Amino acid sequence: MPSDLAKKKAAKKKEAAKARQRPKKSEEVNGDGEQPEIEENGADSNGVGSLTKELDEFELRKTEARAVTGVLASHPNSTDVHISSLSLTFHGQELLADTSLELNSGRRYGLIGLNGTGNRLARTSVCLKAKSKQLIMLRFFRPLGKSMLLSAIGHREIPIPEHIDIYHLTREMAPSDKTALQCVMEVDEQRIMLEKEAERLAHEDSECEKLMELYERLEELDADKAEMRASRILHGLGFSTIMQQKKLKDFSGGWRMRVALARALFIKPFMLLLDEPTNHLDLDACVWLEEELKSFKRILVLISHSQDFLNGVCTNIIHLHQRKLKYYTGNYDQYVKTRAELEENQMKRFNWEQDQIAHMKNYIARFGHGSAKLARQAQSKEKTLQKMVASGLTERVVNDKPLIYYCTDSYSGLNKSCFLQTLSFYFPPCGKIPPPVIMVQNVSFKYSDNTPHIYKNLEFGIDLDTRVALVGPNGAGKSTLLKLLMGELLPTDGMIRKHSHVKIGRYHQHLTEQLELDLSPLEYMMKCFPEIKEKEEMRKIIGRYGLTGKQQVSPIRNLSDGQKCRVCFAWLAWQNPHMLFLDEPTNHLDIETIDALAEAINEFDGGMMLVSHDFRLIQQVAQEIWVCENQTITKWKSGILGYKEHLKSKIEKQ
Template sequence: MELYERLEELDAGKAEMRASRILHGLGFTPAMQRKKLKDFSGGWRMRVALARPTNHLDLDACVWLEELKTFKRILVLVSHSQDFLNGVCTNIIHMHKEKLKYSTGNYDQYVKTQLELEENPMKRFHWEQDQIAHMKNYIARFGHGSAKLARQAQSKEKTLQKMMASGLMERVVSGKTLSFYFPPCGKILPPVIMVQNVSFKYTKDGPCIYNNLEFGIDLDTRVALVGPNGAGKSTLLKLLTGELLPTDGMIRKHSHVKIGHYHQHLQEQLDLDLSPLEYMMKCYPEIKEKEEMRKIIGPIWNLSDGQKCRACLAWLAWQNPHMLFLDKPTNHLDIETIDALTDAINEFEGGMMLVSHDFRLIQQVAQEIWVCEKQTITKWPGDILAYKEHLKPKLVDEEKRTPPKKLNK
């Protein structure tokens, strides 16, 4: 009876319908919901698991997932997407120096609160340091002078000792900051890359991914490619680099252009037995590293996924490319590294094409939004936040109006 009561409480009779509705929101058609997991790619499997929600989800699914904000029970999540944290979270727990600090509000409110909390202690720290420096200077100058000045110096020395004994304010250390940059690439005359009447299929009898594409990109191009998983965003970058060849049409590239292509499988090329420094020196023997202490860096196999990504970005930067093709560069990166990458992209002299599920990164670095869908590419008339608003009724309201029918057993 306890089990029956629990099943009734959970509304178990509608469990399959609810599961179907959730999968529908994540982009699974009724036919796909019947397939076995082993027949899906890693990205689609991650949609099912949602173990790390935003790492492998496209923008459509990220927007749908933000509906977690309506979840009526306790939700604990780990994410490095500031936009997602702002849309869902009502409280932030910050792990720092083996302690947990709890604050209310979304991520932006947390950052604002932290700055305010750091401001007063830093003022107190600088005031104390100024007082200490002044007293030490006075003691050193007049400690052996006239009787009157010597007494004043002794008084200041006692005051200094009391300050030291009662404990001084420690310097407030902000979270770790990273510095990252792409070296100057120089100028090359346009057109840098021309795409002329390009169509593409993976197999002769397979579906057409792109049909009759026509566009050009130069060193001032700052484009984010958006669209659902499977629309061909990564495929387009591979076509532009030459990793894939068009089925029809032609892609013309400037004879001197250097392309830096970051993709999610780049880590596989790392030599796991070397340290990041040794790997860089192996790839670029012209680098002369003189800092002996850098040799203590551990081997690459001992690094986290985020640290391996940073090693790949460093390797990419030293290629000194004219064009950056970045395919999901923020996967596994923490917020501080994403901010550093954002600054580096904005300071980069060359062109950039970006595939990302991070709305905040796109908003900060992209000047144009190109939508990859239905075998073609169209320029979105607004910014990425307008595109996000466009997705919401499509993925949320539509689902509420017409929930999918229960699948047959």
């Protein structure tokens, strides 16, 4: 019989063997464009790719929890899609109720609505077995409204005719040994499907126009032209010729998402569904994508937080509001104007009706029991009132701007009261520092001796009145410059001098990874700022950034990506910095929240440097545009819209 010591040694060896088999932590994008957290090791050495099957199983479970009803109202062979009596629920939560979906060929739709439309549901946790047989825990935020609708369309849970092929961009490409160019050109399945459909339509005389379109698409997928088209699309999304031949496993998740987007554009499906396609792009690629999508001839439905991008691409807007889909002709700016006019007229009608009702009720109450003549008039007014109510009264306009609760002490200091206010970011006053705050003197930088310089001989200064947006192609060094100014990177040559009292607050895309996920936002902020003793005071601070009620006391890991970003903004603001360095701050924020951020930046009395792909935010907050390119920084003489026109002309020349 083996001794206890021998048993323990054997158990340790077994555990060590299991540990060696455990893969590294990895992430994947779920079916609705959100990132799941993988809490335990559960993928093999292939990283994200090994989780594809498990993620598909999870997506299947999610679709099983979703209930969709609707009736196809358009002709089965039509290229337009009209669905009536559409309802959509998820785990019993009603997201759409008895509405209609209308998507017409040749139209490009922007699907808009507040993040969290339909009320955010609790997050979903599910255990799946990976190839290593190790149990892994995937935690997803259940998608809402807009993303859920795209997912239901993409999975054909809505009765869309089979001849309309759908491409729903849901996740980045899995790492593999294939090159970026090869991944884009993998269209055999698409070609076979189109050939079968063309063969079917060839026997129907009434479908000549559609048949010609299929032949046009088959010609585009022809092998002789395919490589050139695929290369052009990848180049537009920022891939150099060398990068196009690079293996997919050597790219980051953001670049693999660009490859997935390139595949979608290459295939040119009849219906293309895109959820925040600009999140991983720089300004150059955003402009290229905008120009590319402008020429999309079939059906495009996209969700985007970029108002400028919606303006440039969309011919129609679909507004998801109070579980209904409302349709507007024109781009986002035209939608805002039209909706404002409609709501103004609606409120005029509502107020008129309410005045009439109040007047009639008052008359009935005063004269209903008076003389015979007055009583008859009162009865007549009562009948008129009943008819008005029966025919349906105009509803009050419901404001869908994000609202947050502030809890405050009442005047007596004894009772608590809560009131609603629109979302409002805030950066506290930072005080004055005499210039120069930061001086850059003859600075050069490169990452290693074997790589070329990112910058050479930079000379500039920034002060508390600096409001600069850094623009330029991907890899030109925008984020690198911010790291140099922060002191996270050291210059290869030259010197960066900073005022001894200056405090810099840097927001970047990976800041949420530094949050302590097991703490609530309230606990995290109390830990970071122990000088604030009162919980109610901290609740007010966090409330400014759109985190309310249970969100303040739930573990941070249970929050959505957008809510985690708000925790980061609260943390950043209460560092009380003199300078704000903001690197892509708009990812995961909706249009209304971006506007609140812009207003807070404009009211801030310190300096600001911004890297963003959102032209509208840059236009709102930047006083100068600096172009990072060709190892140097050049001040752009006109505004950001002039720079956008410059990028457009560059694309046309190429």
